[in-house]
Amino acid sequence: MTARILVVDDIEANVRLLEARLMAEYFQVLTASNGRDALEICANGQCDIVLLDVMMPEMDGFEVCKRLKADPKTMHIPVVMVTALDQSEDRVQGLNAGADDFLTKPVNDLALITRVKSLVRLKMLTDELRLRATTGQEISVQEVMSASILRQNAVKPKVLVVDDKPSSYERIVKYLAVENSVALVSDPKEALLRAADEDFDAAVISMSLTDMDGLRLCSQLKSLEKTRMLPLVVVSELEQEEKVIRALDMGVNDYIRRPIDRNEMLARVRTQVQRKRYNVQLRDSVQQTIEMAVTDSLTGLNNRRYLDTHLAEMMTKAKSRDKPLSIVMCDIDHFKKVNDTHGHDVGDEVIREFARRIKKNIRNIDLACRYGGEEFVIVMPDTDMTLARVVAERIRNEVSMHPFIVEEGAKQLAVTVSLGVSSRQAETDTGDILVKRADNALYEAKRAGRNTVMFQAAA
Numbered sequence: 368m369t370a371r372i373l374v375v376d377d378i379e380a381n382v383r384l385l386e387a388r389l390m391a392e393y394f395q396v397l398t399a400s401n402g403r404d405a406l407e408i409c410a411n412g413q414c415d416i417v418l419l420d421v422m423m424p425e426m427d428g429f430e431v432c433k434r435l436k437a438d439p440k441t442m443h444i445p446v447v448m449v450t451a452l453d454q455s456e457d458r459v460q461g462l463n464a465g466a467d468d469f470l471t472k473p474v475n476d477l478a479l480i481t482r483v484k485s486l487v488r489l490k491m492l493t494d495e496l497r498l499r500a501t502t503g504q505e506i507s508v509q510e511v512m513s514a515s516i517l518r519q520n521a522v523k524p525k526v527l528v529v530d531d532k533p534s535s536y537e538r539i540v541k542y543l544a545v546e547n548s549v550a551l552v553s554d555p556k557e558a559l560l561r562a563a564d565e566d567f568d569a570a571v572i573s574m575s576l577t578d579m580d581g582l583r584l585c586s587q588l589k590s591l592e593k594t595r596m597l598p599l600v601v602v603s604e605l606e607q608e609e610k611v612i613r614a615l616d617m618g619v620n621d622y623i624r625r626p627i628d629r630n631e632m633l634a635r636v637r638t639q640v641q642r643k644r645y646n647v648q649l650r651d652s653v654q655q656t657i658e659m660a661v662t663d664s665l666t667g668l669n670n671r672r673y674l675d676t677h678l679a680e681m682m683t684k685a686k687s688r689d690k691p692l693s694i695v696m697c698d699i700d701h702f703k704k705v706n707d708t709h710g711h712d713v714g715d716e717v718i719r720e721f722a723r724r725i726k727k728n729i730r731n732i733d734l735a736c737r738y739g740g741e742e743f744v745i746v747m748p749d750t751d752m753t754l755a756r757v758v759a760e761r762i763r764n765e766v767s768m769h770p771f772i773v774e775e776g777a778k779q780l781a782v783t784v785s786l787g788v789s790s791r792q793a794e795t796d797t798g799d800i801l802v803k804r805a806d807n808a809l810y811e812a813k814r815a816g817r818n819t820v821m822f823q824a825a826a
Contacts, residue, residue, distance in 0.1 A: 370487040371395045373414035375405040375431070376449075377423045385418060385449070385474075392480050402426035406434055409441045415490050416483060421450035421461070429464045436465030443493050443645065445486040449474060455628040462634030467642075468621070477612055485615045493646060523548050524640040525566065529558040529584065530573040530602070539571060539602070542629045543636060555579040559587055562594045568640045569598040571632075574607055574614070582614055589618045596646065598639035602627065663737040665715060666722035674736040674744060678798035681734070681748055685791055693755030693790040695745040696805040697725070697762065700783045700817040702741040709778070716773045717782060724765045729758065744802065752790040752822060759786040759820045767818055783818035785809055792824065 372394045374385045379400075386396045397414055399405040402423060408414055417435070421428035428448055435441045448461040451472045458469040468482055524547045530536035531553040543549045550567070552558040555576060562570060570588065574581035581601060588594040598620040603611050611622050620642075621635050661673035669677075685692040699705075699721060706714040718741060725735050725743060734746040747755055763784055770779040787808030789801045808823040815821065 369393055369395065370415040370483075370490065371397060371413065372483065373397045373399060373405060373408055373417045375399045375402070375417060375423075375428070376420035377401060378420075381420065381472075385479075388476055388479060389483070392483075394483070402428070402431035402434075405431055406441075409435055409444055410438070412440075414444065415494075416486050417444060417446045418449050418483075419446055419466075421448055421452055421457070429460055432461065432464040432466050443490070445490055447482060447486070455631055459628070459630040459634050462631065462638060465638070467638060475608075478608075481612045481615045485618070485620075488618065489620070489642070493649070524568040524636075525550070526636060526640075527552065527558065527562055527565075527567045527570040529553075529555060529570065529576070529581075531577050532573070532575070535573060535575075535602070538627060539632070542627065542632050543571070545629075546633055546637065547640075555584045558584065559591075559594075562588055562597060563591060567597060568643055569600060569636055571600045571602060571636065574601050574603045574610055582610060582617070585614060585619050586617055596643065598643045600635055600639060666719055666737050668722050668726075668743070669734065669736045671736060671738055674734070674738070674746070677734065678746060678802070681746055682791070682796070682798045682801075685748060686794065690749050691751040691791055692801070693747045693750045693752060693788060694801045694805045695747070695755060695759045695762075696738070696787045696802070696809045697721075697743040697745070697759075698785050698809055698813070699741040700785055700813075705780065705782075709773070709780070713773045713778070713780075717771050717780065720771050720773075721766065721782070721784070725762060728762050728765055744805070750790075752788065752824070755788045755790060756820060756822055759788050762786065763818065763820055785812035785817045786820045787812055788820065788822040790822075790824075 372389050374382050374396060376382045377400050382398050382400070386398065389396050397408060399408060403426065405417065405419070409417065419428045419431060428450065432446050432448065435444060435446060445467040446465065447468045447470055448466045449470050449472065450457070453471045461469045467486060470479060470482065526543055526547040526549050528536060528539055528543065528549055528551045530539060530551070536551055540549050540551055550561065552561060555578065572581050572584060576584070585599050585601065588597060588599060600621045600623060601611065601614050601619055603622055603624050605624055614622060620639050623632055623635055661669055663670045681692060699717065702714065702717070705717055722737065722743070725745065729735060729745060729747070732748055736744050738744045747758065763786055766782055766784045771782050772779055787805045787810070789804035789808060791801060804823040808821040811823070812819045812821040
């Protein structure tokens with residue numbers, strides 16, 4: 368695992384020390400001696416993680432961090448504050464500025480490298496989601512995320528607390544309840560089930576559970592697909608430094624040591640909730656991009672791209688099972704006249720209503736696609752020619768017998784459709800061959816006067 372680490376410190380000796388430690392682990396290291404240069408490097412997309420000193424002239428680390436997290440272009444970059452300040456209020460100030468962690472000088476080498484590797488994994492996941500979310504979309508991911516940030520504050524985070532000691536969990540629940548909806552679970556097995564069943568924004572887990580190693584629970588949560596992305600914050604004792612490092616190495620997102628500071632706990636959980644919601648929004652955007660790529664926006668049916676991809680698979684399945692498969696190609700009659708007479712808005716209404724009537728008259732296993740313009744294709748598995756013609760005739764009747772209501776009821780249009788049918792009949796038949804036959808049959812239906820169903824058998 369490698370990454371580009373930006374080290375920001377105005378003291379050259381500190382920069383060189385961190386640079387040597389990181390390069391020994393084969394990380395690429397960039398350096399900056401002031402906040403202005405650091406912001407420029409990050410804005411240009413040149414780094415994956417920032418190790419940021421707090422005490423710098425002109426612009427301190429807190430201000431640099433705030434600016435990074437306020438900019439949609441850089442808000443996803445993990446920031447670790449590295450400083451000699453060791454008071455709780457200093458950590459809280461850094462976390463409230465948006466920092467992902469706060470390491471105190473002199474920095475423990477193992478703790479530093481483990482934390483960097485943990486944040487690199489998160490950054491790689493976020494980068495992949497950002498790349499997919501922007502593919503094929505005109506709107507930038509920065510705009511999507513900016514809008515998401517405004518919306519997410521309106522929803523109270525849901526946090527799972529796993530702790531079996533009243534003296535401990537009463538304080539944790541009290542602290543977290545200020546900003547979150549808290550669910551307390553004392554039994555680790557129950558916690559695992561609830562985490563899988565419910566949509567939590569974060570989980571806070573004690574590393575001092577009586578009947579189970581807290582890290583074992585963390586490992587189980589990270590291994591399950593349903594809970595793999597759930598941010599985990601462990602609560603540790605001062606003497607559990609090695610376990611904290613192991614926790615970070617296995618994928619735990621953050622930790623807080625006892626005695627717990629209320630504001631620090633709130634800040635650390637808040638950071639994890641924001642990062643989780645950010646990635647959820649990115650995944651939703653990815654899903655939307657995928658759906659947009661294979662869905663016709665006007666009708667909600669699949670598009671020609673989807674048909675081209677899936678028809679071959681459906682044909683292969685039909686051949687392997689020696690089952691019939693039929694295709695119906697539909698074309699709205701005189702559709703150009705509809706557009707020319709009533710306008711394209713009415714034409715769109717007719718297209719949408721026609722698609723609705725197709726869906727009404729086919730099965731869930733059938734594939735209906737908008738082939739282009741006013742032309743549609745229906746693929747019907749386990750359907751022979753006789754049954755396909757019955758379905759085609761039913762669609763024709765549904766269209767011709769019931770006028771299309773447009774312009775919010777102001778007009779009624781008489782619409783008809785011509786249909787061509789073909790079916791798999793030979794081992795050499797392919798999806799393209801069936802589409803061609805159905806298209807030929809559709810052409811014959813047009814020549815025969817329209818508003819009719821024609822079929823073409825194998826030559």
